[in-house]
Amino acid sequence: MANDSAAKAAPETGSEAPQTPKKTTKGRRAYDPTFAQEVFDNVDSGEEIKLCMQCGVCSGSCPFKMDMKYSPRKLFTMIRSGERDRVLSSPDIMLCTSCYRCKVRCPRGIRVIDVMHGLAHYALEQGFEPRHDSAQFGRKFWDNIFKKGRIDEKDVAMRYTLADGLVPGIKKGLDMQDLGLKQVLHRRLNILPVRSIKGIKGLKKMLEKAAAAKHGRKA
Amino acid sequence: MKKYFLYPGCSLEASASHYLISVKAMAPSLGIEWVEINDWNCCGASVSYVGASELQVAVLNARNLALAEAAGGYDIVAPCSSCYVIENKINRELKADPEFMAQVNEILAEDGLNYHGSLEVRHLLDVLYNDVGLDAVKQAVKRPLTGLQVAGYVGCQTTRPFGEYDSVENPHVMDDLLAALGATVVDFNKKMQCCGSGLFLTEMDRSMPLVREILEDAEAHGANVVSTACPMCQMNLEIYQDKINKALGTHFNRPIVFISQLMAVAFGLDPVQAGALNRNIVPAQGVIMDALKSAAVKAAKPAAEPVVIGKLTPQQKYQAFLDLTMAGDDEQAVYNTMKKYLLDKDQVAQIKKTIKEAALDRLSD
Numbered sequence: 245m246a247n248d249s250a251a252k253a254a255p256e257t258g259s260e261a262p263q264t265p266k267k268t269t270k271g272r273r274a275y276d277p278t279f280a281q282e283v284f285d286n287v288d289s290g291e292e293i294k295l296c297m298q299c300g301v302c303s304g305s306c307p308f309k310m311d312m313k314y315s316p317r318k319l320f321t322m323i324r325s326g327e328r329d330r331v332l333s334s335p336d337i338m339l340c341t342s343c344y345r346c347k348v349r350c351p352r353g354i355r356v357i358d359v360m361h362g363l364a365h366y367a368l369e370q371g372f373e374p375r376h377d378s379a380q381f382g383r384k385f386w387d388n389i390f391k392k393g394r395i396d397e398k399d400v401a402m403r404y405t406l407a408d409g410l411v412p413g414i415k416k417g418l419d420m421q422d423l424g425l426k427q428v429l430h431r432r433l434n435i436l437p438v439r440s441i442k443g444i445k446g447l448k449k450m451l452e453k454a455a456a457a458k459h460g461r462k463a
Numbered sequence: 464m465k466k467y468f469l470y471p472g473c474s475l476e477a478s479a480s481h482y483l484i485s486v487k488a489m490a491p492s493l494g495i496e497w498v499e500i501n502d503w504n505c506c507g508a509s510v511s512y513v514g515a516s517e518l519q520v521a522v523l524n525a526r527n528l529a530l531a532e533a534a535g536g537y538d539i540v541a542p543c544s545s546c547y548v549i550e551n552k553i554n555r556e557l558k559a560d561p562e563f564m565a566q567v568n569e570i571l572a573e574d575g576l577n578y579h580g581s582l583e584v585r586h587l588l589d590v591l592y593n594d595v596g597l598d599a600v601k602q603a604v605k606r607p608l609t610g611l612q613v614a615g616y617v618g619c620q621t622t623r624p625f626g627e628y629d630s631v632e633n634p635h636v637m638d639d640l641l642a643a644l645g646a647t648v649v650d651f652n653k654k655m656q657c658c659g660s661g662l663f664l665t666e667m668d669r670s671m672p673l674v675r676e677i678l679e680d681a682e683a684h685g686a687n688v689v690s691t692a693c694p695m696c697q698m699n700l701e702i703y704q705d706k707i708n709k710a711l712g713t714h715f716n717r718p719i720v721f722i723s724q725l726m727a728v729a730f731g732l733d734p735v736q737a738g739a740l741n742r743n744i745v746p747a748q749g750v751i752m753d754a755l756k757s758a759a760v761k762a763a764k765p766a767a768e769p770v771v772i773g774k775l776t777p778q779q780k781y782q783a784f785l786d787l788t789m790a791g792d793d794e795q796a797v798y799n800t801m802k803k804y805l806l807d808k809d810q811v812a813q814i815k816k817t818i819k820e821a822a823l824d825r826l827s828d
Contacts, residue, residue: 342509344623361512382513446574
């Protein structure tokens, strides 16, 4: 990352200072293709964006459309116009519930969900945190899979609750304690810790190897 | 007995334990034998993207596929919709792209595993509808759910995105299965609305209105219970009802059950041992049994004796009914009707009595 030759510097810029879009001679914003290229190269399923024709069906289908400043359609066009910071710091890229409504309706068959998840993953990797709570929860969730091979629901919940320190953790915990208690009383929460899968060592090796490789799927 | 690999997933071991119990209990009635995939791992669900790359998620799921393939050649059945979608997605991608398969297999080799792409991943509803079939389900029913009004909540990932066995916009499989159990399926426009999924916990303010709309729609159409086939849906619709009532001023106390729990009841199995209805946080067993009982009481009542009117055709009878209803107390109109249909006074009195009774019945309903 540090050895920045002039040509390769473009994708790395912007993480410090907010990016100001370049202006053309007529005063209009110029398209900056470097960020789009960065997305195509580095974001899982990022190349899908090339197919977008800006019809907006995805945005209209989203259950959380009312809460989004930048709908998927807008995000896609912002990627094309090079607004790196605004895209990668946008809370909207982490508001996907994976309901797949946009995916089944997209006339171009774009895997919108995979793009959103890819963008969120890349943003977190690049040091952005579009949504703090969901990011914390997701991290604890993945930690659990990586360590045990299975999810231990109470463990994830506990770690998530305490992720921001003891005081906010206790507040969050008190808020949720009745739910936990109800689940225990109805035998839907195993008090004993979930045991790791037998092949956890092998799984860890595989996941580490996969982390180092790039996805080989054709777009 | 037809064998399938069961991929229960993490939820069914904990927060959806009642799903696993009922899925296992009702299977023999339908000639299904489950073989659990040995040492399966989590599919990653819908929030793994935070920590994992697409390739890591693919490897995670390919491991399950490889383990199952090595143990036999049955289809993998995932009762959890999220497991179904992700496991299925990876399976389809691997089968469609030999290069990708080779890449994943190279990683699987770290633990001596290999996947050739011989398996299918299917949802529980798919197997119940297409392999078992509605006729076999009907035959297995020993205690029909007559009188129980059910809203069939399908949710997102049960049919989307692949639509392999049902419509992605207007599904019918869940409703057909419920009807085969003898239940009354209510209209339910929100059957495909998202419940908030894995974001419910972290984005509660936004997710609660989604669930409110779903439950309001089910209740508005007279549902006694809501049926689902997804652990996430069941949890989000059920355990947050108190929080929603508090935050949004609603009064929900609606049981949310798994379709397999209803099947266990309909197949004459024990509602607690086989149906695990005691594990529903919003009590479900009483609501279901009350609905069945009151329907049985209604059915036991003798039907009102049919009116016999002369030798009129059904159309004429109908017309005479209508005319007399319209005539009301107008004597001239009643006389005209009598003349037209050649009715005598007794017959008119009988018809009028029936009309009155029908009206009172309507009022008391």
